Amino acid sequence: MTDNSRGFTSSIGAILAAAGGAVGLGNIWRFPYMLGQNGGGAFLLIYVFFVIMIGIPLMMTEFVIGRRSQSNVVGAYRTMGGKHKGWMALGVLGIVAALLIYAFYSVVAGWTLNYVVLSCSGQLNGLAPDAVSQTFSDFSQGSYLPLIYQFAFLALTGLVITMGVQKGIEKVSKVLMPILFILLLVMCVRSLTLSGASQGLNFLFKPDFGKITGKGVLEALGQSFFSLSLGMGAMITYGTYIRKEDKLLKTSTWIAVCDSLVAILAGIVIFPAVFAFGMDPAGGPELVYIVLPNVFNSMPFGNIFSIVFFVLLGIAALTSTISLLEILVAFAVEELHWKRGAASVVASLMVFAIGAFCALSFGPLKEFTIFGKTVFDLFDMLTASYIMPIGALLMVIFLGWFYPKAGVRDELSNGGTLKARFFGIYYFLLRYVAPIALIIILIYGIIG
Ligand code: PFF
Numbered sequence: 001m002t003d004n005s006r007g008f009t010s011s012i013g014a015i016l017a018a019a020g021g022a023v024g025l026g027n028i029w030r031f032p033y034m035l036g037q038n039g040g041g042a043f044l045l046i047y048v049f050f051v052i053m054i055g056i057p058l059m060m061t062e063f064v065i066g067r068r069s070q071s072n073v074v075g076a077y078r079t080m081g082g083k084h085k086g087w088m089a090l091g092v093l094g095i096v097a098a099l100l101i102y103a104f105y106s107v108v109a110g111w112t113l114n115y116v117v118l119s120c121s122g123q124l125n126g127l128a129p130d131a132v133s134q135t136f137s138d139f140s141q142g143s144y145l146p147l148i149y150q151f152a153f154l155a156l157t158g159l160v161i162t163m164g165v166q167k168g169i170e171k172v173s174k175v176l177m178p179i180l181f182i183l184l185l186v187m188c189v190r191s192l193t194l195s196g197a198s199q200g201l202n203f204l205f206k207p208d209f210g211k212i213t214g215k216g217v218l219e220a221l222g223q224s225f226f227s228l229s230l231g232m233g234a235m236i237t238y239g240t241y242i243r244k245e246d247k248l249l250k251t252s253t254w255i256a257v258c259d260s261l262v263a264i265l266a267g268i269v270i271f272p273a274v275f276a277f278g279m280d281p282a283g284g285p286e287l288v289y290i291v292l293p294n295v296f297n298s299m300p301f302g303n304i305f306s307i308v309f310f311v312l313l314g315i316a317a318l319t320s321t322i323s324l325l326e327i328l329v330a331f332a333v334e335e336l337h338w339k340r341g342a343a344s345v346v347a348s349l350m351v352f353a354i355g356a357f358c359a360l361s362f363g364p365l366k367e368f369t370i371f372g373k374t375v376f377d378l379f380d381m382l383t384a385s386y387i388m389p390i391g392a393l394l395m396v397i398f399l400g401w402f403y404p405k406a407g408v409r410d411e412l413s414n415g416g417t418l419k420a421r422f423f424g425i426y427y428f429l430l431r432y433v434a435p436i437a438l439i440i441i442l443i444y445g446i447i448g
Contacts, residue, residue, distance in 0.1 A: 006165065007241030013170040015251055018238045019258040020173040020319030023180070025108050026227040027263040028313055029288050032270045034223050036281040039211025040203040043220055044264070046212065050224040051256050054437055057429040058230045058392055059252040061399050064411045066239020067248070072330040073233030076240075080403060087402075090394050094233030097387045098327040101232070103355035104379040105324065106157075109317035110149030110359070111289060112310055114139055119306040124293045132293045136286060141363035150359045151352060157321040158348040161329055162341045165241055169322055176315045177258075183312040184262065187269040190305055200272030203281060204264075214444065221441055222384045227259055229323060231388035231395065237327045248412055249422060262316070269309075273299075288313070325351075386442075393438040400431035 008014040035043045069076035074091030081087030118124050118135070127135065139145055160168045191197060225231055242251060270288070273295040274281050283291045292309065296302035325347060332343035357365060361376035370378050399408060408430075409423055 007243065008170050009166055009243075011243070011246045011251070013174060014238070014242045014246055015254045015258075016177045017169050017173040017241075017319075018235065018251070018323075019255045020177050021234055021238060021323030022228050022255055022259040022320075023177075023262045024227075024316045024320030025105065025112075025313070026223070026320075027259065028266040028316055029108060029285070031223060031227065031263040032267055033282075033284050033287040034219055035204070035267060036271075036274075036283060036287060038213075038216040038219060039208060040281070041205050041207035042209045042212045043216055044204065044267070045207050046217055046220040047224055047263075048260060050221050051228065051260055053429065054221070054434055055224045055228045055230065056249075056252050056256050057426055057434060058396070059228060059235055059255060060248050060412065060426060061396060061430060062230065062233070062235035063239035063242060063248045063252060064408055065395070065399060066236040067242050067244070068407065068411045069236075070240050072240070072334045073236050073327060074331055075334055076233075076236050077398070081398075084402075087398060090391065090398065091233065093387060093391050093394075094236070095328065095331055097232035097383050097391065098234070098324050099351060099354060100379045100387070101383050102321065102324040102328075102351045104358040104376050105317070106150050106153050106321060106351065106355050107146060107359045107361075107376065109153045109314070109321055110146060110151075111140065112314045112317055113149045113152055114145065115289065115293075115310040116307065116314055119303065119310055122303060124297065124306060125303055126297060127293070129294050132297070133290050135293075136289050137362075140289075141366070143360065143364045146359040146362070147356055150355055153317070153321065154348045154352055154355075157318065157325050158344045160318075160322050161325045161344045164340065165326075169326060172322065173319055176319055180262075180312055180315045180319075183308050183315075184265045184269065187305065187309055187312070188265055190299075191269045191272045194272055194276040194299065196276035197272035200270075200275040200281075201268070203275065204267045204271045218441055218444055221437075222389075225388045225392065226384045227263060228256060229320070231390075231392035232383070233327055233391075234323050237330050238323065240330070245414060247414055249426070389438055389442055393435060393442065396430055396434045396438070400427070400435070 008017060065076050065080065069079040071079050072091075073094040074088055077087040077091040078085065124132065124135065160172050162168065191200075229235060242248070270292065271281060274283075274291055277295045277298050279291045279294060293306060296306040296309070299305065325344065328347040329340060329343045332338045332347060333340055336343075338346070357375040358379060361368075361374035366374060368375065373381065405427070408427070412423060412426065
């Protein structure tokens with residue numbers, strides 16, 4: 001079978017759609033503040049190391065499972081697990097993770113829409129730093145605007161998913177991903193030409209290993225998982241849409257390169273600007289919503305760059321929310337036999353029902369905490385630090401130790417085009433390196 005009529009129509013379509021799923025708020029919002037809080041360049045090096053050693057093999061693993069089973073995340077483990085139905089629980093974990101991530105992710109995605117509106121209407125123009133912070137807290141702590149913007153983002157995503165895999169996901173990704181790259185490059189040129197840019201570049205690229213802590217190493221790994229959307233079935237779902245003749249090593253490598261490149265470019269946009277205007281690089285999650293508007297206010301044509309930046313952030317978020325919703329919709333369509341449109345509406349409403357608690361976590365529900373965390377923080381921590389690594393660990397055990405080696409080789413080698421040596425390296429990483437690394441990290445995470 002050369003044409004996979006339910007899936008992506010070309011290699012580039014597959015790469016752009018999956019890269020769109022990977023490239024998101026994680027790269028432009030989460031990565032810079034993680035790097036800022038963990039001392040800069042050394043964090044970047046450790047992050048890249050994890051992407052190569054664990055991220056790419058795990059992505060190949062998800063693609064193998066998806067393409068081999070031709071099934072959504074629950075169906076994949078049912079089909080490939082044979083009579084061992086217990087593996088299906090791993091698929092269910094993926095569905096739960098997608099719901100939880102989408103619930104808090106859509107909040108930050110909604111903020112982005114609000115910032116596009118604020119930038120376009122000039123409401124951030126010329127505000128003093130205090131007023132910029134005040135604007136962010138007034139908005140994020142509000143009781144209805146965050147909900148409205150979250151709902152708008154969910155609706156936009158639902159619309160794309162209803163249009164289908166080829167006409168929705170693939171088409172939108174093919175248009176938006178190149179735009180995202182161009183906008184990012186425009187922003188890079190602007191940032192690099194600011195006087196004082198070199199200090200930011202030093203911060204980003206000059207490793208100072210003295211600043212790295214055990215927690216920083218864990219965060220670098222967690223960030224690589226979150227950024228590449230690994231460990232919960234997003235790439236299994238997209239794997240089912242990849243054509244049989246596409247090479248999974250090449251596809252995974254391209255996606256990882258795009259993803260890391262966008263994170264690094266985002267760093268090149270943000271840190272020179274932060275240093276040039278004397279802001280704090282360790283500004284935390286609010287880095288892009290508070291620090292950057294201040295930066296834009298202190299540069300010529302800042303308002304235009306502010307619009308460009310938040311549109312870019314919105315695009316990155318949208319291609320990722322699409323991949324989150326597709327996990328849920330593929331499950332509902334294939335397992336529950338729902339229509340695509342209905343599945344998309346029901347799943348989005350469910351996410352909104354849960355996500356509303358996250359949207360209100362900064363204001364009315366600030367005091368509503370579980371294990372000392374707001375619902376937003378709880379979902380973020382539960383997924384990135386626990387469900388994704390645990391899901392990934394069980395997944396590598398499944399494919400490396402339970403599923404027949406010949407099947408893995410067959411799926412990866414497209415009739416023998418993957419060199420034996422590459423397969424050997426992959427299989428070694430799958431069976432030994434990934435599980436051991438994941439166990440160590442989980443133990444650290446749990447006792448630390
Ligand atoms: N990889 C996305 C990002 O970096 O923003 C986040 C994400 C999307 C995680 C989809 C998981 C997922 F299924």
